[in-house]
Amino acid sequence: MKKIFYVMVLFITTCVLSSCTSEQANRFKSEPANPFKLLETPQVYVLKDEDPFRIMPTVTLYENGNAQLSQPPISSFALFTMGQYEINENELMVTHGENTRASFEVSNNGDTLTLKSSTLGFTKVGAVYNYRSNADYLSQYPKIEGETLTVDALRELVKKAPYLTVSDFEKYTHFDIDTDYHIFNVDGGYTLKVIVSSDGNTGCIVERNSDGKSFPMNLNGSTNLSFDVYLGLANPSKYEPQKWLDYFKDEELPWGEIKELTLPEFPGITFTWSSEKVTAGDKVLFQGMPVWNVYLTDLTNDGKPEFCATVSFGSGIVDTHIIVYDYATDKVYPLADRTHYDYYLSMDEGEISVTQTEYMHEKPLVSAKLQLINGEIFRFGQSVEETQ
Numbered sequence: 001m002k003k004i005f006y007v008m009v010l011f012i013t014t015c016v017l018s019s020c021t022s023e024q025a026n027r028f029k030s031e032p033a034n035p036f037k038l039l040e041t042p043q044v045y046v047l048k049d050e051d052p053f054r055i056m057p058t059v060t061l062y063e064n065g066n067a068q069l070s071q072p073p074i075s076s077f078a079l080f081t082m083g084q085y086e087i088n089e090n091e092l093m094v095t096h097g098e099n100t101r102a103s104f105e106v107s108n109n110g111d112t113l114t115l116k117s118s119t120l121g122f123t124k125v126g127a128v129y130n131y132r133s134n135a136d137y138l139s140q141y142p143k144i145e146g147e148t149l150t151v152d153a154l155r156e157l158v159k160k161a162p163y164l165t166v167s168d169f170e171k172y173t174h175f176d177i178d179t180d181y182h183i184f185n186v187d188g189g190y191t192l193k194v195i196v197s198s199d200g201n202t203g204c205i206v207e208r209n210s211d212g213k214s215f216p217m218n219l220n221g222s223t224n225l226s227f228d229v230y231l232g233l234a235n236p237s238k239y240e241p242q243k244w245l246d247y248f249k250d251e252e253l254p255w256g257e258i259k260e261l262t263l264p265e266f267p268g269i270t271f272t273w274s275s276e277k278v279t280a281g282d283k284v285l286f287q288g289m290p291v292w293n294v295y296l297t298d299l300t301n302d303g304k305p306e307f308c309a310t311v312s313f314g315s316g317i318v319d320t321h322i323i324v325y326d327y328a329t330d331k332v333y334p335l336a337d338r339t340h341y342d343y344y345l346s347m348d349e350g351e352i353s354v355t356q357t358e359y360m361h362e363k364p365l366v367s368a369k370l371q372l373i374n375g376e377i378f379r380f381g382q383s384v385e386e387t388q
Helices: 002-030 134-138 151-160 224-231
Strands: 043-048 058-061 066-069 083-088 091-096 100-107 112-118 128-132 174-178 181-186 190-196 202-208 214-216 242-246 259-262 270-274 277-280 283-287 291-297 306-313 319-326 331-335 341-348 351-358 364-369
Touching: 066 091, 128 134, 151 190, 151 224, 214 224, 242 259, 242 341, 270 291, 277 291, 283 306, 283 319, 291 341, 306 341
Parallel strands: 319 341
Antiparallel strands: 043 058, 043 128, 058 066, 066 083, 083 091, 091 100, 100 112, 112 128, 174 181, 181 190, 190 202, 202 214, 242 291, 259 270, 270 277, 277 283, 291 306, 306 319, 319 331, 341 351, 351 364
């Protein structure tokens, strides 16, 4: 009996193992292994034996599935959004939105990409791209030794935005790509690029190595809070734009009345509107003849709203323009082209817009979203020079 029992156990065990082996084989057969895995992130492939001035020079892959197809200097087109990639056996497919895609054949254990097809301009079918490690790229440039640049150090530096310059970073270890282009490693997880443009402005761009998402430290609005959001250290609720009052194009403006407002972002402060000014207690924030409307939105990304208003000034020669007042920092941002164009604010579907009109006429010329860029209200539409 024992012999029969052991034979039965052996038979059942063999069947189970055979079944498992068969299932594993089928699973591996239906799920082919990818030909390569990223050796680093970002992983950059560089054009070989072609002119990088005229043909897409690089392909960049990130560990989270993001991808970036570059454009050569001759191109006036750029892909500002991040793309994605997928690997199916020996084919790599990179897509940017619905209309831009490129297919590559993967070879040499993932070290080589050969372009098979593309809907992107300035590409060449058959072009070969070879993997180049980031260490190899940087090794050809001078390394300036110094202090280690950390995320905490960047969190302090971002407080100076938009006044950051190269001198703010000189004491940290970096590579000099040229006299106006410097690259810094930040705790191994981020890369900082400090670039001085031909007009003398300094750009300070932080890029997360895992997904390529970037943060412009030097631009207006790059506050501590917005940087912490980028780093994943804060998750504040988004301030929704709102209207306080709007009497523009309204004949019923209440000239002799006042309107009061309190905001949780500024506890203990009562803001008051009258036709000629907006105040906080005894402090006059801005004036107008009249103040036509006031909207609230967070343009500086500090979690607190700015007062955005349409005002008119003058007697006889009257101009209408925009004022953005940041109560948190006591800064005023104007947008005015007196005797050339007028501007007014409006709100549609939760977005505050600026409209440029002919001077002393209400005929709209063009509209755009209200935003601050480099410490100024974003300018758009026709310039003053075009009227002269």
